[in-house]
Amino acid sequence: xxxxxxxxxxxxxxxxxxxxxxAAVGTPVYVYSVATLTxxxxxxxxxxxGMDHLVCYAMKANSNLAVVRLMADLGxxxxxxxxxxxxxxxxxxxxADRIVFSGVGKTRAEMRIALEGGIRQFNVESEPELHALxxxxxxLGRTAPITIRVNxxxxxxxxxxxxxxxxxxxxxxxxxRARGVYAxxxxxxxxxxxxxxxxxxxxxxxxxxxxxxxxxVAELTRALRADGHDIRRLDLGGGLGIPYERTNxxxxxxxxxxxxxxxxxxxxxCEIEIEPGRLIAGNAGVLLSEVIYVxxxxxxxxxxxxxxxxxxxxxxxxxxxxxxxPVVQPEPGQEPARYDVVGPVCxxxxxxxxGREIAPLAQGDLVAFRSAGxxxxxxxxxxxxxxxxxxxxxxxxxxxxxxxxxxFDDLVKRDTIPAWL
Numbered sequence: 137x138x139x140x141x142x143x144x145x146x147x148x149x150x151x152x153x154x155x156x157x158x159a160a161v162g163t164p165v166y167v168y169s170v171a172t173l174t175x176x177x178x179x180x181x182x183x184x185x186g187m188d189h190l191v192c193y194a195m196k197a198n199s200n201l202a203v204v205r206l207m208a209d210l211g212x213x214x215x216x217x218x219x220x221x222x223x224x225x226x227x228x229x230x231x232a233d234r235i236v237f238s239g240v241g242k243t244r245a246e247m248r249i250a251l252e253g254g255i256r257q258f259n260v261e262s263e264p265e266l267h268a269l270x271x272x273x274x275x276l277g278r279t280a281p282i283t284i285r286v287n288x289x290x291x292x293x294x295x296x297x298x299x300x301x302x303x304x305x306x307x308x309x310x311x312x313r314a315r316g317v318y319a320x321x322x323x324x325x326x327x328x329x330x331x332x333x334x335x336x337x338x339x340x341x342x343x344x345x346x347x348x349x350x351x352x353v354a355e356l357t358r359a360l361r362a363d364g365h366d367i368r369r370l371d372l373g374g375g376l377g378i379p380y381e382r383t384n385x386x387x388x389x390x391x392x393x394x395x396x397x398x399x400x401x402x403x404x405x406c407e408i409e410i411e412p413g414r415l416i417a418g419n420a421g422v423l424l425s426e427v428i429y430v431x432x433x434x435x436x437x438x439x440x441x442x443x444x445x446x447x448x449x450x451x452x453x454x455x456x457x458x459x460x461x462p463v464v465q466p467e468p469g470q471e472p473a474r475y476d477v478v479g480p481v482c483x484x485x486x487x488x489x490x491g492r493e494i495a496p497l498a499q500g501d502l503v504a505f506r507s508a509g510x511x512x513x514x515x516x517x518x519x520x521x522x523x524x525x526x527x528x529x530x531x532x533x534x535x536x537x538x539x540x541x542x543x544f545d546d547l548v549k550r551d552t553i554p555a556w557l
Contacts, residue, residue: 138419139169140506145465147504149530154424154463157528157535158502163426164443165541166513168198170206170531172420173509177210180412183394187408192236194374194413195221197510202529202538203417204228213256215374215411219246226253236371236409238285238333240307247272247280257281259333259371261308266321273326280326283333283371284318286311286356288349290336307335314356318365329365331406332356335373338414341387343396346375350400357404370401374411378418380457380507390415414510421509423448423525424463427501428480437475439497444479445486446519448505448512452485460488463502466495473497481520513539521547 139150146153149167157167180191192213195204199221204214205228213234216222225235232254237246240261247269250258260266260282273280287308309317314332321329336349350372357367377387390412397408425443432438450456460477472493479486488505497503513527526541 138506139171140422140504142465147461147463147465149422149535151533152530152535154422154504155502157530158424158426158463161526161528161537162541163424163502164441164447164525165424166421166508166525166527167424167535168200168203168417168421168509168527168529168538170529173203173206173416174210176412176416176420177207177212179390180394180410180416181211183390184397184408184410185394187398187402188406189408189410190234192234192371192409192411193416194411195225196514197413198417198421198512199224199514200527200529200538201228202536204230207416208234213409215413219243219249222246222250222253222255232256236411238335238411242269244268244272248276251276251278251280255281257283257330257369257371259283259285260321261285263309263317263320266317266324266327270324270326278326279328281328281330282321283331283369284309284314284321284329285333285335286314286353288334288336288352290345290349290352308333311352311356315359315363318360318363322365329367331367331369331371332360333371333373335371335411336375338375339377340375341377343388343393346372346393347396347400350397354401354404357406368406369409370404370406371409371411372397372401374413374415376412376415378415378507378510380418381459416510418507418510421507421512423458423505423508423512425503425505427497427499427503429499430475430497433476436491437473439475439477439494439503441477441479441488441503443488443505443525444481444520444522445483446481446517446522447479447525448488448508449515449517450511451488453515458488458508459506460492460494461504461506462495462497463504470495481522518547523547 190213192215193207194215208230214225215236217239238259285308288311379386425441429440445452473496476490477488523542527539529538
């Protein structure tokens, strides 16, 4: 469920008509719903009731300061994967003891920033990283709490570019080597082992891969405790998918996921951390765009909109589907038209959909790309020297610009020409 609904024939974000935002801010623009973000966080929090747990919002899905502040106010933690995300989380008011630092390539500079600023834990991905973290922590006179990310070699049955738990993926330490790596961690100064980390991928639509991976984590927990390690925290990653197409089978619900976690891991007495990002933010946002032209091709119509692949790259990068709906609700029984929906960037890859059936549209009409709250604005670029798309947050009848659109002067002034040219 989300809070983007038609009222009196106009698509609204909560109580705000989307044309009002388009008129005030321009298009393209991302629009997020506080009510939807809040609801989705609480679904996860409630799904783990009865277990000691922390829901750590994955900032890589949507790292806007306002979104992170909302998560902090709701009692969430965050999962960060860079110093930039760490510093944004702190700037948004996220307590240091609720920040988990993941990522396969943490630098010593990033480790230092997190150790000096405070951190809940580092999710360590390799022996070289473990040695580096030990050295940095020792230099600072600090102790780094860690989990070690294990790779369980489980097929997440998702897109190959977002699968992270198979043997050929770059993430984690092979689970068969885990006991040796934990022994190494216990021997290093400045390191405190607190748990185990696992994450097998994103946009999973079945519970079975999770259950297989978590079963392996349960076995490893018992083995590591037998080895003398104090395993008290299990970071289970994120990855539960969302329905990008309103007509397809819905992924499992958070309550079903929570029941599975309780069944597989509940007897271990560990604190559970999960790191959802897409499911919290994905359906909490739309990309609002205006039709520039309707162009007749040789054998198809092109709907040319002012959003482009630099604003929403998922269709180009992953062949991802986003429902595209008119902001003015079609009349009942109106026959749809068939369009290739494309943007203005000078690449054929700047295509959002092919042969998509949508109500007939004309120049100046508004459309909304649904399920765009995650991995939309954070992956945007200025390709073709197009300003970054702005972001708007809606709460009830009010809305605010939470990231403004840069001006063309802003783009030009960032570059410098050397004196010798």
